[in-house]
Amino acid sequence: MEYLLQLAASPAAWVALATLIVMEIVLGIDNLIFISILTNKLPEQYRTKARRIGIGMALILRLGLLGTIAYIVQLTTPVFEVLGKAFSWKDMILIAGGLFLVWKATSEIHHSMTPQVEEKTDSVTSKVTLGFAAAIGQILMLDLVFSIDSIITAVGMTEHLPIMVIAVVVAVMVMLLASEPLAKFINDNPTVVMLALAFLIMIGMTLIAEGFGAHVPKGYVYAAMAFSATVETLNIVARQIREKRQAALVK
Structure with missing residues (x-):
């Protein structure tokens, strides 16, 4: 208790707490974009x-x-070497997560650009259940990657566990509050989906690069993400103005 006081x-x-909260929220953006895109593919009643x-x-x-910080810190210890480059468990996790993110985003882009033919099935419920389970599984996989990155960042910024816990909880609460508006915005603006998928590819490549020590x-x-989002926002506003003008002319 005295320690907390x-x-x-x-x-x-x-100051450390405020800085870490901001950092954790920023790191959580990647996680949130992935969750929003993936859950928007589920039936509406399952998305929330x-x-x-x-x-x-x-x-x-x-x-x-956070409860296993001593072990997490050891993840940065090199475990093997290839052509003079040492790789730790953290590096391998980042590379694997980055590859998965690039693959998933590329698959989603391909899916969105390829006409889909609805398949008849005898069990719609089982198909939805499988889709839900698959979505949760993929979210869990990326949650693990982003969580490890997040915690290692936290450990590097402060040595006080209570500060880390508070920062993580606050950041995740912000993610929870932002998830619905972000998912709705992405769902209502199809062009944003492509932009978000491009972001995920960039984030995936960044994870891979960091895994290789770059x-x-x-x-x-x-x-870059903010600039692209600003340009897309201007496009959306321009499109809405154009649609209103066309609607007014029709009347």
């Missing part, structure tokens, strides 16, 4: 449930990983 009285601890489960699992994984400043990645 000392932390609460420390301005440096509050899937999003909540996905974000809930993200919180559980992050808190669980550090990519997050600021560059998010600046």
Whole structure:
């Protein structure tokens, strides 16, 4: 208790907490985009449930990983070497997660550009259940990758476990609050889906690069995402204005 009171009285601890919360929220954006795109492919009645489960699992994984910080720190220890490049478990997890993200985003782009023929089935319920289970499984896989990245970042920024826990919980709560509006926005604007998938490919490539030891400043990645999102927002506004004018002419 005395330790917590000392932390609460420390301005440096509050600065570290605020900084870490912002960092965790930023890192959670990638996770949230993936969850939103994936759950939007489910029947509408299952989407909210899937999003909540996905974000809930993200919180559980992050808190669980915080409880094993000593082990998590060891993930950065090299386990083997190839052509003079040492690889740790963290590197391999980032590479695997990045490859999965690139594959998934590419598959979704292909799916969105290829006309789909509805298949007749004797059991719609079983098909939906399988789709729901598959979505949760894929969300869990990426939750693990993003959670490990998130916790290692937290460990690198502060040594105080309570600060890490608070930052993670706050960041995940923000993700939970933002999930519905973000998913609705993506669903209502099909062109945004393609942009978001492109973001996921970029994020996947970034994870792969970092797994191979090439550090990519997050600021560059998010600046590119922000610029693209701004351009797409202008396109959406222009399209809405054009549609209103056309509707007015029809009347």
